[in-house]
Amino acid sequence: MPKRLLKYKNYDVHSITAVADPGTPQQRQNANIATWVMQTALGGSRLAVALYKIDYTIELVRQSGLLNVNLLAQDQTGLIRKLGRQSGRTVDKFIRLPHAYDDRGCPYLTEAVGYVQCRVLDSVDGGDHDVFICDVIRQVVLNPGKTVLTNDYLKDKKLVRG
Numbered sequence: 001m002p003k004r005l006l007k008y009k010n011y012d013v014h015s016i017t018a019v020a021d022p023g024t025p026q027q028r029q030n031a032n033i034a035t036w037v038m039q040t041a042l043g044g045s046r047l048a049v050a051l052y053k054i055d056y057t058i059e060l061v062r063q064s065g066l067l068n069v070n071l072l073a074q075d076q077t078g079l080i081r082k083l084g085r086q087s088g089r090t091v092d093k094f095i096r097l098p099h100a101y102d103d104r105g106c107p108y109l110t111e112a113v114g115y116v117q118c119r120v121l122d123s124v125d126g127g128d129h130d131v132f133i134c135d136v137i138r139q140v141v142l143n144p145g146k147t148v149l150t151n152d153y154l155k156d157k158k159l160v161r162g
Contacts, residue, residue, distance in 0.1 A: 011035035013149040015070040015083055015109055016049060018060040022105025029107050030088035031097070032057045033080060035151055036129065037069055045136050047118060050129040056088040058130060065120040066104055067134065070112040073146035079109075080159055102138075113148055114141040 014037050019029045036050035049069060051058045061067050072079060083093055098110045108115040118134035125131075154160040 010150050010152040012037070013072045013080075013151060013154065015072055015079060015112070016051065016057055016061075017068045017070060017099070017107040017109065017115075018057050018064065019066060019104075019106045020060040020063040022064070022066075022101075027105070028060060029094065030055075030057045030060055031070075031083045031093050031099075031107065031109070032088070033084035034069075036131075040133065044139060046121075047116065047134045047136060049118070049132045049134055050126055051132060052129050061120060061132060062123075064106075066106045067118050067120065067132070068102065068106050068108045069116040069118060069134075070109040071114055071116075072109075072149040073111065073113050073143060074149050074153060075146065076109075076111060076149060077154065077157065077159055080154065108140075110142060113143055113146050114139065116140075 014034045015031050016034045017031045019027060021027045032055050034049065038048045040046045040048045047069060099107045100110050101107055102117055116139050117137040119137055120132050121135050122133045123130050
C-alpha cells in the first residue's frame with residue numbers, strides 16, 4: 001500500500017520558458033520542466049508556478065519577472081531529458097527546439113498544446129521550490145488537437161520514477 005496520498009495526484013507537464021535582458025546582446029534564456037502549476041483565480045487570471053530553487057530558470061525569472069508556461073503534449077516526451085535533466089547554464093537548450101518569441105521577447109514552444117504569458121507579481125518560499133504568483137497576460141492555444149502530457153503518462157512509459 002502506498003504511503004503518500006499525494007502520489008495519487010496526476011499533474012500536467014509544462015515547460016517554463018524564461019528570458020532576461022530580452023533584445024540585448026546580454027540576452028539569456030532557458031526552459032525547464034515543471035509539473036506544479038495551478039490556476040489560483042477564477043477566469044484564469046492568476047497562476048502559481050513552483051520552480052526548483054537551484055534551476056537556472058529561477059534566476060532569469062527573478063531578474064526579468066517574465067515567464068511563459070508551456071503546456072506540453074504527449075508527443076513531446078523527449079523534452080523531459082532535454083529540458084529537465086541538464087542545466088541551461090552550460091547547454092543551450094533551444095538548439096533544435098522548435099520555439100518562437102512573444103511580443104516581450106520571451107520564448108515559447110511552438111509544438112506545445114499552447115502557452116500562457118505571465119508576469120510575476122510575487123513569490124514565496126515553498127521549501128525546495130519557490131512559488132511564483134503570476135498575472136496571466138495572455139493565453140494562446142497553438143495545437144488544440146494534441147493530447148496533454150501528464151505525469152501518469154510519463155510514469156506508465158517509464159520515463160520518470162513514480
